[in-house]
Amino acid sequence: MGLRSRLPGGRVHELTQRVERLEADLAEVRRHNLRLAELADLVQELLLPMADQDRERIDRAIEKFQDSI
Amino acid sequence: MAGRAARVLAVDEAEVKLLVTGRDRAVDALFDGRRIWSFWVRRDTTGRLVRRVSWPEVMRPHLRGTSTVTLREHVSDRVLWEGDLTFGDAADRGRRIEFVNKMGLEISLDKANRFSPTFSVRTQADLDPLLDAMDAVLDTLNGEGVAAFPAYGTLLGAVREGQFLGHDSDADLGYVSRFSDPVDVVRESFRLQRAVAAAGMETYRYSGAAFRVRVEEGDGIPRGLDVFGGFLDTGRLYLMGEVGTDYEPGWIHPLGTCELAGRTFPAPARPEKLLEAMYGPSWRVPDPAYQFETSERTKTQLNQWFRGSAYHRREWEREWSVARSRPLPRKGSDLARLAARREDPATHLIDVGAGRGSDALWWARRGRRATAYDFAAVGLRRAARHAGSKQLPLEVRPLNLTEWRSVLSEGARVAREPGPRALVARHVVDATDEFGRQSLGRFASMTLRGGGRLYLEFWTGGGEPDPAHLLRPLTVERVRRLVTDHGGTIQSVRELDPGAGNDARSFAVGRLVAQWG
Numbered sequence: 021m022g023l024r025s026r027l028p029g030g031r032v033h034e035l036t037q038r039v040e041r042l043e044a045d046l047a048e049v050r051r052h053n054l055r056l057a058e059l060a061d062l063v064q065e066l067l068l069p070m071a072d073q074d075r076e077r078i079d080r081a082i083e084k085f086q087d088s089i
Numbered sequence: 090m091a092g093r094a095a096r097v098l099a100v101d102e103a104e105v106k107l108l109v110t111g112r113d114r115a116v117d118a119l120f121d122g123r124r125i126w127s128f129w130v131r132r133d134t135t136g137r138l139v140r141r142v143s144w145p146e147v148m149r150p151h152l153r154g155t156s157t158v159t160l161r162e163h164v165s166d167r168v169l170w171e172g173d174l175t176f177g178d179a180a181d182r183g184r185r186i187e188f189v190n191k192m193g194l195e196i197s198l199d200k201a202n203r204f205s206p207t208f209s210v211r212t213q214a215d216l217d218p219l220l221d222a223m224d225a226v227l228d229t230l231n232g233e234g235v236a237a238f239p240a241y242g243t244l245l246g247a248v249r250e251g252q253f254l255g256h257d258s259d260a261d262l263g264y265v266s267r268f269s270d271p272v273d274v275v276r277e278s279f280r281l282q283r284a285v286a287a288a289g290m291e292t293y294r295y296s297g298a299a300f301r302v303r304v305e306e307g308d309g310i311p312r313g314l315d316v317f318g319g320f321l322d323t324g325r326l327y328l329m330g331e332v333g334t335d336y337e338p339g340w341i342h343p344l345g346t347c348e349l350a351g352r353t354f355p356a357p358a359r360p361e362k363l364l365e366a367m368y369g370p371s372w373r374v375p376d377p378a379y380q381f382e383t384s385e386r387t388k389t390q391l392n393q394w395f396r397g398s399a400y401h402r403r404e405w406e407r408e409w410s411v412a413r414s415r416p417l418p419r420k421g422s423d424l425a426r427l428a429a430r431r432e433d434p435a436t437h438l439i440d441v442g443a444g445r446g447s448d449a450l451w452w453a454r455r456g457r458r459a460t461a462y463d464f465a466a467v468g469l470r471r472a473a474r475h476a477g478s479k480q481l482p483l484e485v486r487p488l489n490l491t492e493w494r495s496v497l498s499e500g501a502r503v504a505r506e507p508g509p510r511a512l513v514a515r516h517v518v519d520a521t522d523e524f525g526r527q528s529l530g531r532f533a534s535m536t537l538r539g540g541g542r543l544y545l546e547f548w549t550g551g552g553e554p555d556p557a558h559l560l561r562p563l564t565v566e567r568v569r570r571l572v573t574d575h576g577g578t579i580q581s582v583r584e585l586d587p588g589a590g591n592d593a594r595s596f597a598v599g600r601l602v603a604q605w606g
Contacts, residue, residue, distance in 0.1 A: 046393075047389075047393050050271070050390070050393035050394050051393055051394075051397065052272075053270070053271035053272040053275060053297070053394050053395075054271075054272075054275055054297040054394065054395060054396075054397060054398060055493060056272050057272045057273075057275035057276045057279065057297060058275075058398075058492065058493040058494045059493060060272075060276055061276055061279045061280075061494060062493065062494050062497055062498065066498060066501070070501070078505070079502075082498055082501065082502045085494075085498055086487075086495075086498055086499070086502075087286055088279075088282055088283040088286040088287070088292070089279075089282070089294060089492070089494050089495060089498075
């Protein structure tokens, strides 16, 4: 016997909506992986030279970073 | 009828007609004895009793003249049809059909129906630079603590034939990370690309877990060497860009070896297990027209973890690639003219999403300092060459609004430059996705914080823009909100009907000017 025939119509609708919401939430969480990695990479490669306030070093660091992305 | 795949009923300029019995199988189309294209007799044909398949559109420009055409089963080599055919008009009758590229090299279609000098027409001497590059990249990755191996078609060719697959056109490397969180796998891939770039090789990133190394073969043919990242997590293997399957760690490590074109390369401990994960249980049967049947679950996972940082880039690259021989428009767009009029002559004019760069070139021709940004580099080559030869003040730089690393590093670089500047973005907010739109807002806020204007133009929905399939209409209100959310003050907003203004335009646009600082 199918799920649909055992559950009242309203409940099927509610469960369908919950699955859609869960899928959307999961997609959102998964997408953070790439963006978090980007920010971590950026901080790791550019924060120290920037904090140094040495203009040439900053320029070199940005140039080197951009050559590899 | 066992063993009989198909009977070819007719072959003409337009198509191949077949009667198909038995199971589906691959057929090669040869022109004057050389394989050019392959198709599956059921998967790639239409019709019930009589099945038909047209010659691929990409073949059309080459189909002028006469050739001996052979249709041959790929696995059994059984010839299904052979005959002389003339394509084009009577004037073409005397010439032989040739499939060669601009460099005069023989080309054929790979499994993605792209023309390239496939490995079947390459000599060992041609291939040596690619094999050397594979060694060099493997060494570099090893130096970073990552043990990679030939993957996908390259592994298949090595294990099945000891050679590159004749119909293949690029080489692939893969590795299984020691990390099991996608975020760490992406960071590692970034680090590997940095190491390969530092070793002097040209790279290009596809996604968070894959990049390409550009290699030139013996006679200057550019060839891609793709590096795919993968990871194991709780009994499943994910490998960019097609694999997601239950897997034993012992099937990968410790690595063994395989032979490829006379050289020894590393290989997964059980290469047959990986080949089955990539190509299914029939991986031993050659298939030049193979199409991945990646599950929806795996596609969704790989998309959400690793993709999303190159929205429509491939489509734009194709667009500009097709347009590359067309002359650039001499006239600046209405928006480019408006910005040039409104801004002081000393203002650095920056075109974000410059496409082919004709507006930025128009500014530079008038002595204005200009920068043209785009994420599809191929579009800007002509403008860069022209500006270089005339010593015009135009700089061409990459900027990818769907990659934070690009936006934030370039934003930081520009923000530190002295002098006034203005940003112009014509058909950018309507060409990128929401992430790209927010990035444009962020880029404007970073680079104009000391004061400066942003000029936007975008399709609002009326009429038919070009290229329509790459633009999505936006309401003026939505764009106004984007700008104010990032700290801009609106100076003017207009909606222009099709035909209004000097641009030859058959669609409605919104035009917005905002001020920062």
